Amino acid sequence: MRVALTFDAEHPSRSQCPSGAAGELVASLASAGVRATFFIQGRWATAYPLLARSVAATGHLIGSHSHFHAPLPNLTDRGLSDDLEKAETAVWHITGVDPRPWFRCPFGDGANDPRVVGALAERGYRHVPWSVAASDWEDERTAQSVEDDTVDQTLAFGDGAIVLLHTWPAPTVAALPGILKRLRLAGAQFVTVGELFGSRNRG
Numbered sequence: 001m002r003v004a005l006t007f008d009a010e011h012p013s014r015s016q017c018p019s020g021a022a023g024e025l026v027a028s029l030a031s032a033g034v035r036a037t038f039f040i041q042g043r044w045a046t047a048y049p050l051l052a053r054s055v056a057a058t059g060h061l062i063g064s065h066s067h068f069h070a071p072l073p074n075l076t077d078r079g080l081s082d083d084l085e086k087a088e089t090a091v092w093h094i095t096g097v098d099p100r101p102w103f104r105c106p107f108g109d110g111a112n113d114p115r116v117v118g119a120l121a122e123r124g125y126r127h128v129p130w131s132v133a134a135s136d137w138e139d140e141r142t143a144q145s146v147e148d149d150t151v152d153q154t155l156a157f158g159d160g161a162i163v164l165l166h167t168w169p170a171p172t173v174a175a176l177p178g179i180l181k182r183l184r185l186a187g188a189q190f191v192t193v194g195e196l197f198g199s200r201n202r203g
């Protein structure tokens, strides 16, 4: 059973976001020998260049998560292409990795909007959806509920599950070791979305 863990690396928008959360996640993944996929917001990479670089340097697949993290359908055509370009420049220059073709729409908004999908494709991107989400971005979530829901939903989905997590919530940091352990015991093989879809970063 292949499982692709994905982390949206972005400026937090809620209260449970201790500094150092992203670094702890990267360390947990490293100690478990797990490669994941990180969709990096351009402005986040600019604010935390060492952290963004360490994500790439530890072997995770890198994608773009836009620059300003605005709902993409709200942007004009010009705004859309500016945002994609700014994010690409920031992520590529800071991590050394061309994020194409991997992209995750902020909030998943625009994934079914032909104008957004077209703008992404024109720049060489595809939106990567998810099949498992434990709502780790919600303030009331606990580590136990994030762990249990992630494990249960992943096992229910089976082979090829793509798990949505974020780099900033405290419950996610606390839940990750248990998620890795329980899914492994259940036979999970952790892969990047590139391995799942059979392709790699261009750069």
Ligand SMILES: [Zn+2]
Pocket (backbone or CB within 6 Å): 008, 010, 065, 069, 105, 106, 107
């Ligand atoms: Zn996001």
